[in-house]
Amino acid sequence: MAQIIGGITTSHVPAIGRAIAKNLQQDPYWKPFFDGFIPVRNWLAEVKPDVVIVVYNDHGLNFFLDKMPTFSVGAATEYRNADEGWGIPTVPAFQGDPALSWHLIQSLVGEEFDLTTCQEMKVDHAFTLPMALLWPDQQWPVKTIPVCINTVQDPLPSAARCYKLGEALGRAVASWPGNEKVVVLGTGGLSHQLDGERAGFINKDFDLKFMQSLIDDPKWATQYNTHQLVELAGTQGVELLMWLTTRGALGNQVQALHRNYHIPISNTASGLMLLEPTA
Amino acid sequence: MTPQAPIPGTVIFDGAQAMKGYALNKMCFSFNDAANRAAFVADEDGYCAQYGLNPQQREAIRARNVLQLIAAGGNAYYLAKFAGIFGLDMQDIGAQQTGLTKEQFQAKLLAARG
Numbered sequence: 461m462a463q464i465i466g467g468i469t470t471s472h473v474p475a476i477g478r479a480i481a482k483n484l485q486q487d488p489y490w491k492p493f494f495d496g497f498i499p500v501r502n503w504l505a506e507v508k509p510d511v512v513i514v515v516y517n518d519h520g521l522n523f524f525l526d527k528m529p530t531f532s533v534g535a536a537t538e539y540r541n542a543d544e545g546w547g548i549p550t551v552p553a554f555q556g557d558p559a560l561s562w563h564l565i566q567s568l569v570g571e572e573f574d575l576t577t578c579q580e581m582k583v584d585h586a587f588t589l590p591m592a593l594l595w596p597d598q599q600w601p602v603k604t605i606p607v608c609i610n611t612v613q614d615p616l617p618s619a620a621r622c623y624k625l626g627e628a629l630g631r632a633v634a635s636w637p638g639n640e641k642v643v644v645l646g647t648g649g650l651s652h653q654l655d656g657e658r659a660g661f662i663n664k665d666f667d668l669k670f671m672q673s674l675i676d677d678p679k680w681a682t683q684y685n686t687h688q689l690v691e692l693a694g695t696q697g698v699e700l701l702m703w704l705t706t707r708g709a710l711g712n713q714v715q716a717l718h719r720n721y722h723i724p725i726s727n728t729a730s731g732l733m734l735l736e737p738t739a
Numbered sequence: 740m741t742p743q744a745p746i747p748g749t750v751i752f753d754g755a756q757a758m759k760g761y762a763l764n765k766m767c768f769s770f771n772d773a774a775n776r777a778a779f780v781a782d783e784d785g786y787c788a789q790y791g792l793n794p795q796q797r798e799a800i801r802a803r804n805v806l807q808l809i810a811a812g813g814n815a816y817y818l819a820k821f822a823g824i825f826g827l828d829m830q831d832i833g834a835q836q837t838g839l840t841k842e843q844f845q846a847k848l849l850a851a852r853g
Contacts, residue, residue, distance in 0.1 A: 475828065654832065690746060695815070727848060
């Protein structure tokens with residue numbers, strides 16, 4: 461049986477891509493952020509996952525407002541990055557795992573998650589940068605499956621719904637007859653707001669409470685609706701939906717093998733967690 | 740559903756905004772492609788006309804004013820592609836919207852460390 465061996469949650473802002481391109485990992489501004497990934501890379505080198513399910517939100521590379529799926533799952537043999545308009549270098553293509561993708565789709569739709577399936581899917585910085593943080597040489601040693609959640613256009617799926625999607629993903633992986641070791645990588649957040657007079661909003665208290673809740677009381681954030689999450693975490697801080705989906709996939713109990721929190725990278729409070737299922 | 744109190748300084752990009760801003764966002768979405776960015780720079784009027792921007796959107800583009808672009812239905816993620824043409828990053832955009840210098844805006848972010 462395939463097994464989810466861990467969940468990783470991290471911020472994904474484009475400025476990370478600029479910092480990588482300019483080799484600023486040891487720059488004083490960036491060092492506290494990049495150094496946070498060293499223990500996660502060590503863990504990955506030890507556990508050697510086969511597949512990474514990347515739970516992320518597209519920012520207008522693959523999807524436009526003409527068609528905006530709430531939940532979409534990739535089912536391609538390969539996923540490519542492309543020019544997003546503001547000039548960070550693209551990264552090498554990612555290998556897909558269509559057989560496992562279709563199994564996940566079958567299982568999720570069977571559980572009444574009415575997905576959009578994508579046999580062609582460009583993956584944006586929210587997918588590529590976290591992968592580049594985990595494998596800086598960009599020689600991806602894993603297959604990937606994109607799971608994309610709409611955070612562009614209201615109404616967004618609720619926090620409670622995203623948590624349930626994660627739980628269903630967990631069951632879907634567990635029912636796959638292969639022996640793959642799977643990591644779920646949820647990207648986005650934490651608190652930040654790019655638009656409006658409220659731009660620059662960051663809520664450290666909320667972020668720290670949210671991170672702790674994923675260990676102690678994982679459904680804590682599901683009490684909030686989207687509007688409340690925007691108020692607490694900012695218009696883009698709502699990307700914590702990816703973290704909740706990831707946490708949902710990990711089962712009842714987890715332990716945190718590592719965490720980091722740093723303000724700011726660009727306009728964002730950055731968070732990082734490595735969670736291991738324990739029950 | 741009960742209406743919820745607006746969040747100051749925040750426009751929720753909902754169905755109404757998505758309809759209002761469709762042409763503007765579609766143009767900005769096109770800036771994923773370098774050839775389209777070059778075409779906009781070469782003939783801004785012509786490019787905006789091609790996407791059917793309304794006068795409010797056209798003026799907001801002309802003014803390079805992010806708050807006006809949001810009021811005209813612009814979505815932050817697509818507007819970022821427009822800003823990219825001018826080499827502006829998110830802190831430039833944040834500073835412009837909050838009426839701060841970039842240095843002041845950066846200081847505001849640092850202050851969130853508490």
